[in-house]
Amino acid sequence: MSVAGKVILYTGAAGGLGAETTLAFLRAGAKVVAIDNDPAKNAALEFAASKESLKGLVLRALDLSNLETLRKSLEALAMEVGGIDVVINNAAIYPSKPFEEYSIEEMQRVQRINVDAGIVCVQVALPHMREKRWGRIINIASVTAYGGWANLSPYVQSKGALIGLARAWAREFGAYGVTVNAIAPGAFPTDAEKIHADPESYTRFVLDHQAIKRRGSASDIANALMFLASDAAGFITGQTLNVDGGWVMN
Template sequence: MSVANKTILYTGAAGGLGTETTLNFLRAGARVVAIDNNPDKIANLKALAEKEGLKGLAVKALDLSDLAHLRHQLETISAEVGGFDVVINNAAIYPSKPFEDYTLEEHQAVQRVNVDAGIVCVQVALPHMRAKGWGRIINIASVTAYGGWANLSPYVQSKGALIGLTRAWAREFGAYGITVNAVAPGAFPTDAEKIHPDPGGYTRFVLDHQAIKRRGSPEDIANALMYFASDAASFVTGQTLNVDGGWVMH
């Protein structure tokens, strides 16, 4: 599952499930352009890479909700690095409250970061991938798109959209040697779980519903992304892989 010398554009790469995956790619010899908007998490990612002596990391602080600025910055970076071979659309926001309390503008704000920013990333990366005849696009979805979660309707909507785009892009880009797949994480102990008022109760709920009776780890996602980003998955496209310990099966 080699990704050596590949250039990976990775949004939301400095936090949550992104950090370990970014380091894993660097260890495997890839170059990673890590996009994030949290200065503390960016500093932590840089420090971890430096501690291991890992090369090939470029970190850019960007607001993904500003799509025009995002496009301009990514086009500049793409020209500097010679194009992106792999795009991982991971960045997401996840407000939580009852559906009737969301404004339409709040719904749209979630879609702009979780979906539209990913569209911009793919639009920027696609010409290089087509010219090379090789590319990997990986969308980070969520099992919430299958199970449905109360109070997370904009987030669930966005993840369902990414699954749909995964299939549409896979159909359209396959002739160019580009695969498009999605990874749908289950419940992982990241900052995202801070929205739950009872962490201990939530952990018990998760383990009751999973077939595998342990919490997921960042390495579980890192392994799945490494597979999809490599030639090992060259005949797999349009698929959504649940990495959730057997919680939501479909």
């Protein structure tokens, strides 16, 4: 499942699930164009990579809500690194409150960051993939897209859109040798869980729903991404892989 020599564009690359995957790709010999706008997490990722003497990290703090500037920055980065082979659309915001309290502008902001920024990433990367007749696009969805969560309407909407786009892109880009899939993580103990007032109760809720009675770790996502980004997954496209300990079973 080698990704050595591949250039990977990864949004949200310094976050709770992103950092471990970024390091895993670097250890495997890939170059990672890591996009994240959290200064503390970016610094931690840089430190972790330098501590292991890992090469190939290109870290940029970009505002995903400014699509025009994002496109220009990514086009420049693509030129700098010689084209992008793999896109991982991971960055997301997740406001939590009752549906009727969201303004249209708030819902549009979630869509812009969680979905539209990913569209821009793919539009920038696709010409290189088409030229090489090889590419991997992976959208990070969520177990919430299957229902059962209140107060997250814009987030769930955005994750459903990423699943739909993965299927549409898979059909359209397959002729170019490009596969497109989605990963739907379950409940992982990251900063996202801070929206829950009672962490212990939420952990019990998670374990009650999972078939595997442990919390997921960032390495669980890293392993799935490493597979889908490699040649080993070359005949898998248009699929959504649930990495959730058996919460949802299809």
